[in-house]
Amino acid sequence: DAGVIQSPRHEVTEMGQEVTLRCKPISGHDYLFWYRQTMMRGLELLIYFNNNVPIDDSGMPEDRFSAKMPNASFSTLKIQPSEPRDSAVYFCASSSEGVYGYTFGSGTRLTVV
Amino acid sequence: QKEVEQNSGPLSVPEGAIASLNCTYSDRGSQSFFWYRQYSGKSPELIMSIYSNGDKEDGRFTAQLNKASQYVSLLIRDSQPSDSATYLCAVNEGNTPLVFGKGTRLSVIA
Numbered sequence: 001d002a003g004v005i006q007s008p009r010h011e012v013t014e015m016g017q018e019v020t021l022r023c024k025p026i027s028g029h030d031y032l033f034w035y036r037q038t039m040m041r042g043l044e045l046l047i048y049f050n051n052n053v054p055i056d057d058s059g060m061p062e063d064r065f066s067a068k069m070p071n072a073s074f075s076t077l078k079i080q081p082s083e084p085r086d087s088a089v090y091f092c093a094s095s096s097e098g099v100y101g102y103t104f105g106s107g108t109r110l111t112v113v
Numbered sequence: 114q115k116e117v118e119q120n121s122g123p124l125s126v127p128e129g130a131i132a133s134l135n136c137t138y139s140d141r142g143s144q145s146f147f148w149y150r151q152y153s154g155k156s157p158e159l160i161m162s163i164y165s166n167g168d169k170e171d172g173r174f175t176a177q178l179n180k181a182s183q184y185v186s187l188l189i190r191d192s193q194p195s196d197s198a199t200y201l202c203a204v205n206e207g208n209t210p211l212v213f214g215k216g217t218r219l220s221v222i223a
């Protein structure tokens with residue numbers, strides 16, 4: 001099993017640009033989570049999906065953030081327009097047992113300059 | 114607002130000693146408790162889960178849960194330099210997503 005696959009690993013972009021982060025969950029997992037990690041705030045849940053349906057997006061900080069899961073094997077997190085305060089590591093995680101036993105992807109380190 | 118609190122550390126212990134990591138949580142309805150290890154620049158990986166009061170042992174790791182005190186701990190016996198990492202406590206209630214603490218940085222000195 002290849003695990004949860006995220007791309008890109010690193011992204012440097014200029015303020016105001018659109019950024020798209022991608023995630024491929026483990027095959028058969030029916031839950032997918034997007035977290036953001038910073039030194040100040042730790043790991044924060046942004047949004048999660050169950051069977052491709054968004055369940056709770058209350059953690060999405062602003063309307064600039066959007067997430068989709070068009071099928072069971074792919075999800076995107078988009079930031080438009082990006083701002084320097086969006087700089088963080090964004091993790092995708094998936095689970096097959098409700099919300100137990102998450103497997104995290106390797107993360108995307110986003111830097112907005 | 115559900116909160117999970119951890120001492121940020123760093124917690125420094127000599128090689129071979131017992132490292133004790135602690136976590137408190139605010140939601141009395143929490144039912145499941147997890148410890149994740151995160152090496153610098155890497156993603157969190159699950160090392161222990163515990164669901165009922167008492168101790169749960171797995172190799173050199175022991176998780177302890179006291180729901181009355183809303184307290185979870187992780188003991189690492191015979192600490193090794195390779196155990197140096199940040200340890201994240203996470204809790205949830207039912208099918209709700211995990212809420213993570215900010216983590217405790219552990220440094221094992223050879």
